[in-house]
Amino acid sequence: MAPLNEEQLHQIRDERKEQIMRAAIKVFSKRGIFGTKMSMIAGEAGVSHGLLYHYFKSKDELFITLVQWSMDEARHALSDIYDVPGTPLEKITLLTSMILQEDDNSHFMLIQQARTSDGVPEEARRIIESYSIHAFVDQLMPLFEAGQQAGEIAAGDLRELAACYLSVLSGLMTLRSQEDPSYAPPRAELLLRMLTNGQGK
Amino acid sequence: MAPLNEEQLHQIRDERKEQIMRAAIKVFSKRGIFGTKMSMIAGEAGVSHGLLYHYFKSKDELFITLVQWSMDEARHALSDIYDVPGTPLEKITLLTSMILQEDDNSHFMLIQQARTSDGVPEEARRIIESYSIHAFVDQLMPLFEAGQQAGEIAAGDLRELAACYLSVLSGLMTLRSQEDPSYAPPRAELLLRMLTNGQGK
Amino acid sequence: MAPLNEEQLHQIRDERKEQIMRAAIKVFSKRGIFGTKMSMIAGEAGVSHGLLYHYFKSKDELFITLVQWSMDEARHALSDIYDVPGTPLEKITLLTSMILQEDDNSHFMLIQQARTSDGVPEEARRIIESYSIHAFVDQLMPLFEAGQQAGEIAAGDLRELAACYLSVLSGLMTLRSQEDPSYAPPRAELLLRMLTNGQGK
Amino acid sequence: MAPLNEEQLHQIRDERKEQIMRAAIKVFSKRGIFGTKMSMIAGEAGVSHGLLYHYFKSKDELFITLVQWSMDEARHALSDIYDVPGTPLEKITLLTSMILQEDDNSHFMLIQQARTSDGVPEEARRIIESYSIHAFVDQLMPLFEAGQQAGEIAAGDLRELAACYLSVLSGLMTLRSQEDPSYAPPRAELLLRMLTNGQGK
DNA sequence: AATGAATGAGCGTTCATTCAT
DNA sequence: AATGAATGAACGCTCATTCAT
Numbered sequence: 001m002a003p004l005n006e007e008q009l010h011q012i013r014d015e016r017k018e019q020i021m022r023a024a025i026k027v028f029s030k031r032g033i034f035g036t037k038m039s040m041i042a043g044e045a046g047v048s049h050g051l052l053y054h055y056f057k058s059k060d061e062l063f064i065t066l067v068q069w070s071m072d073e074a075r076h077a078l079s080d081i082y083d084v085p086g087t088p089l090e091k092i093t094l095l096t097s098m099i100l101q102e103d104d105n106s107h108f109m110l111i112q113q114a115r116t117s118d119g120v121p122e123e124a125r126r127i128i129e130s131y132s133i134h135a136f137v138d139q140l141m142p143l144f145e146a147g148q149q150a151g152e153i154a155a156g157d158l159r160e161l162a163a164c165y166l167s168v169l170s171g172l173m174t175l176r177s178q179e180d181p182s183y184a185p186p187r188a189e190l191l192l193r194m195l196t197n198g199q200g201k
Numbered sequence: 202m203a204p205l206n207e208e209q210l211h212q213i214r215d216e217r218k219e220q221i222m223r224a225a226i227k228v229f230s231k232r233g234i235f236g237t238k239m240s241m242i243a244g245e246a247g248v249s250h251g252l253l254y255h256y257f258k259s260k261d262e263l264f265i266t267l268v269q270w271s272m273d274e275a276r277h278a279l280s281d282i283y284d285v286p287g288t289p290l291e292k293i294t295l296l297t298s299m300i301l302q303e304d305d306n307s308h309f310m311l312i313q314q315a316r317t318s319d320g321v322p323e324e325a326r327r328i329i330e331s332y333s334i335h336a337f338v339d340q341l342m343p344l345f346e347a348g349q350q351a352g353e354i355a356a357g358d359l360r361e362l363a364a365c366y367l368s369v370l371s372g373l374m375t376l377r378s379q380e381d382p383s384y385a386p387p388r389a390e391l392l393l394r395m396l397t398n399g400q401g402k
Numbered sequence: 403m404a405p406l407n408e409e410q411l412h413q414i415r416d417e418r419k420e421q422i423m424r425a426a427i428k429v430f431s432k433r434g435i436f437g438t439k440m441s442m443i444a445g446e447a448g449v450s451h452g453l454l455y456h457y458f459k460s461k462d463e464l465f466i467t468l469v470q471w472s473m474d475e476a477r478h479a480l481s482d483i484y485d486v487p488g489t490p491l492e493k494i495t496l497l498t499s500m501i502l503q504e505d506d507n508s509h510f511m512l513i514q515q516a517r518t519s520d521g522v523p524e525e526a527r528r529i530i531e532s533y534s535i536h537a538f539v540d541q542l543m544p545l546f547e548a549g550q551q552a553g554e555i556a557a558g559d560l561r562e563l564a565a566c567y568l569s570v571l572s573g574l575m576t577l578r579s580q581e582d583p584s585y586a587p588p589r590a591e592l593l594l595r596m597l598t599n600g601q602g603k
Numbered sequence: 604m605a606p607l608n609e610e611q612l613h614q615i616r617d618e619r620k621e622q623i624m625r626a627a628i629k630v631f632s633k634r635g636i637f638g639t640k641m642s643m644i645a646g647e648a649g650v651s652h653g654l655l656y657h658y659f660k661s662k663d664e665l666f667i668t669l670v671q672w673s674m675d676e677a678r679h680a681l682s683d684i685y686d687v688p689g690t691p692l693e694k695i696t697l698l699t700s701m702i703l704q705e706d707d708n709s710h711f712m713l714i715q716q717a718r719t720s721d722g723v724p725e726e727a728r729r730i731i732e733s734y735s736i737h738a739f740v741d742q743l744m745p746l747f748e749a750g751q752q753a754g755e756i757a758a759g760d761l762r763e764l765a766a767c768y769l770s771v772l773s774g775l776m777t778l779r780s781q782e783d784p785s786y787a788p789p790r791a792e793l794l795l796r797m798l799t800n801g802q803g804k
Numbered sequence: 805a806a807t808g809a810a811t812g813a814g815c816g817t818t819c820a821t822t823c824a825t
Numbered sequence: 826a827a828t829g830a831a832t833g834a835a836c837g838c839t840c841a842t843t844c845a846t
Contacts, residue, residue: 009830012829031319034236037814038815048833049832051832054831058816058817154394163385170372171375172369175368175372183334184364186368191369191395193394194395197394197398239841240840249808250841250842251806260841418826418827450827450828451829452821453827456827460821556796569775569778573773573776574770574771574774575774577719577770585735595796599800619809650810652812653811653812806846807845810842812841813840813841817838818837819833820832824830825827825828
């Protein structure tokens with residue numbers, strides 16, 4: 001005999017939980033796990049700090065949840081690229097632009113934070129390692145192979161090429177975490193040269 | 202122009218102070234400003250934590266000193282490249298390899314930490330911004346111009362190209378701060394394609 | 403004077419309220435006032451924690467109510483002993499066995515908890531003191547006097563003897579609050595020697 | 604009760620550590636592990652709360668240390684009784700009086716708290732169980748045997764008798780933890796009747 | 805110069821209590 | 826009546842910083 005029916009409660013829970021997660025990823029991705037205080041997340045989400053503990057057992061659990069979420073989102077973002085029209089190289093170009101210019105790339109940035117910071121919970125580290133850069137390389141391999149066969153991508157070791165490309169993108173993403181106005185992400189075409197080496201039309 | 206003024210040189214010559222700074226940059230560059238505790242630095246340097254306060258007024262001041270020091274070191278590393286023999290592109294290739302493979306690139310990494318982290322003292326931030334990426338681009342412009350005239354570097358906006366190149370290197374450096382065994386820095390040649398675009402021999 | 407006034411009786415008859423009180427005394431008597439969380443009581447009673455505040459203004463008020471209830475129950479238990487058949491000493495022996503072996507002596511244990519712990523609400527303390535051990539001694543005096551006249555109880559200061567006897571029982575009860583399997587309550591006959599001193603048949 | 608003996612003082616040599624332990628046992632034994640706040644201990648010891656963590660890693664560790672200390676003290680107190688002159692019964696009488704009237708029986712009380720409370724660290728619980736009441740019974744057996752042979756102690760199962768006696772003393776000690784002015788410890792002679800059963804001269 | 809004892813501000817977390825539904 | 830989301834005071838603990846020696 002609940003005063004609120006099951007569905008309403010569920011809705012509130014999901015709503016709040018998502019609200020907190022959005023606030024948390026925003027702060028974590030910018031300030032890292034040490035620099036982020038639970039009160040900052042609460043403030044960003046507009047709730048009391050106590051409420052965070054209704055939805056997440058601890059700061060670490062919250063962080064781990066976000067890392068898992070971000071890994072899934074990142075994989076989705078990569079797989080979505082197969083659905084847009086265009087040649088393989090066009091798809092890669094689009095992907096590059098999206099990653100570099102996307103306003104909210106908190107997911108990628110959180111992963112970078114977790115990868116490069118200290119004090120990250122063991123489980124978060126395991127999640128990231130289990131989906132390490134090789135997993136993303138695997139995801140992109142069909143696209144790169146198609147590009148190479150089409151003559152759009154230079155000859156050579158494709159896995160190495162893809163890993164290099166992803167490393168560069170990863171690195172660039174970390175540079176976007178600040179508000180440094182002097183930093184402007186490079187144009188995608190310049191980066192793409194690494195792949196085409198002048199062979200593209 | 203000396204990177205350190207007379208007094209700074211004198212201070213750094215102080216054995217203890219240098220010992221502390223070397224320990225500090227090692228820890229800061231790996232763990233960031235929040236993840237680094239004064240006791241870690243003291244332990245790394247083999248002195249008591251109380252002693253740190255004889256040489257530095259505070260953790261922030263120590264960090265700021267290190268940022269200043271690292272900026273100077275970075276500028277030196279870049280300017281040194283002019284002294285090695287070889288064509289412009291060979292010089293750039295060498296520089297790239299050094300940065301990517303150097304065992305101790307604490308200086309670069311500290312700058313990255315300071316650039317991408319939060320909780321960095323205002324003054325450290327000002328130092329970094331004042332010598333922002335543009336300053337490094339300026340330093341490398343003569344080299345790039347020579348490379349372009351020699352036909353080793355692709356045609357196009359050179360400042361943009363240099364900025365892109367430095368951004369990529371900066372980003373890659375942040376990925377090296379961990380012990381992630383799955384990460385291997387890309388070969389310099391691949392990165393260089395961004396600059397040559399197939400025009401190099 | 404009825405141990406519970408009309409209104410209290412009415413409230414206690416309230417099913418929900420009684421359910422909560424039974425759950426609460428069970429938890430309080432085992433874990434003490436600090437070790438008991440309102441959520442534990444709610445869980446034990448099978449209701450939401452919010453509901454506790456419909457019946458009791460606060461944790462303290464709940465505890466105070468239970469102390470009052472337990473004091474009344476304890477007095478009843480003592481007075482009931484007059485109704486069983488047997489000589490005075492037989493009655494005392496029975497009482498001793500009951501207290502030591504009773505499975506549910508939460509009431510006595512709650513009083514002990516309240517007597518020996520800190521952080522007990524002032525009012526609970528006053529209730530306990532007002533019915534202090536002397537009140538129980540008073541209750542038992544007729545029984546002891548009869549026993550002494552019958553030659554079953556040793557000569558000497560009866561109040562002192564009764565107080566000593568009750569103190570010992572009180573103390574032993576606190577030892578039963580745990581699940582320590584190495585502890586077994588002593589046999590009543592041994593304790594009774596304090597009273598009889600070899601004079602009983 | 605005897606303060607620290609030479610050897611223990613050697614271990615606890617540090618003045619501050621001893622100061623903190625004395626303050627801590629005073630508060631813990633009165634208020635239990637939950638009721639005791641680190642700030643109370645700090646206040647009682649006249650130091651800042653931060654200092655406690657220089658000497659003890661955590662509240663639990665401090666508590667465990669005290670339990671161990673108290674167990675050792677309790678064993679010593681029992682074994683010391685063999686050194687005083689007198690018949691076995693006189694020794695037991697003296698021991699009883701000491702335990703009941705000693706102003707500072709924090710050690711015994713801490714053990715009782717740890718035995719009967721909740722939230723006690725697992726290790727503390729193990730220490731207490733490993734020296735459970737049987738260990739103390741073992742310690743006193745020679746004395747009881749001598750008393751029985753001398754005709755001072757009643758015939759019967761001696762281990763049961765000793766266990767009963769110690770249980771009663773343990774229980775009485777918990778009643779002394781408060782400042783309840785209405786409570787006066789019983790005279791030793793009355794308790795001793797349990798052992799003599801009128802057989803003593 | 806050098807140590808480490810000592811302090812206290814600040815953060816993560818718990819839980820009694822309130823309140824909208 | 827009944828629920829559980831929401832709040833915030835308070836506590837355990839960390840660590841930058843100070844200070845007596």
